[in-house]
């Protein structure tokens with residue numbers, strides 16, 4: 001590789017990103033990264049301040065996790081050039097689940113079987129949340145999954161299991177989440193999202209990333225409350241929803257309409273083949289979408305309200 005060319009590209013990239021950030025890109029607060037430097041994130045967000053190398057390296061050597069540096073018998077690993085400016089977080093998604101079993105059993109299964117999550121939120125009215133897997137490690141919670149074109153989300157996510165029986169007692173009855181449990185989930189998710197700078201649209205349910213295969217965290221999970229009270233996850237603006245309801249097309253059976261729906265769901269993050277046909281997979285994805293954003297009715301039909309919410313979300317988060 002031509003290093004000179006790479007250097008020049010890097011410099012022009014730096015200038016471009018700085019300009020972008022000062023013009024219109026909203027500066028997003030991202031913790032765990034040093035100040036006095038320009039960082040580029042995969043989402044195109046930049047945190048831009050001036051470089052001050054003399055204090056930069058010194059101040060950040062303290063932040064190195066000494067356990068995560070190679071310890072060699074014959075060589076010293078130098079941190080003189082730490083940190084490189086080209087880096088971002090490995091964790092990009094936050095995935096929420098329900099366990100479908102009680103707390104005791106959840107602890108047993110999630111620590112002794114071939115399934116796990118980083119955190120377990122019990123259903124007791126106490127002050128405890130269990131850490132089961134270190135955040136730097138991969139937990140096995142997502143399985144076959146996809147979001148925004150990225151598969152196998154175990155690699156790139158933090159997983160939270162919430163103790164809730166879901167619809168295990170009856171197919172049409174979902175167990176509610178008590179308020180004290182949601183408060184735990186709210187604080188925990190807020191902390192994680194802030195530390196990793198996770199985008200609102202990357203806070204998802206298992207059902208979103210595995211539609212049809214997984215129903216959790218189910219239609220009673222209060223996504224709207226999480227958004228309004230903790231600033232976690234995505235939610236549409238009512239004014240946009242009402243606007244789009246008026247634009248709901250009269251012919252909802254045409255290939256054109258179905259293709260548009262599939263493209264819109266794709267754009268938001270769901271994995272869905274664009275076939276132009278209202279096929280089984282499309283219905284499964286619509287049900288997952290409704291469970292998240294229109295839980296009052298999740299029948300897999302793209303009615304006016306469902307359609308308008310989808311459009312409003314894309315307008316807000318994927319313009």
Ligand SMILES: [Zn+2]
Pocket residue numbers: 096097098141206214216
């Ligand atoms: Zn799950």
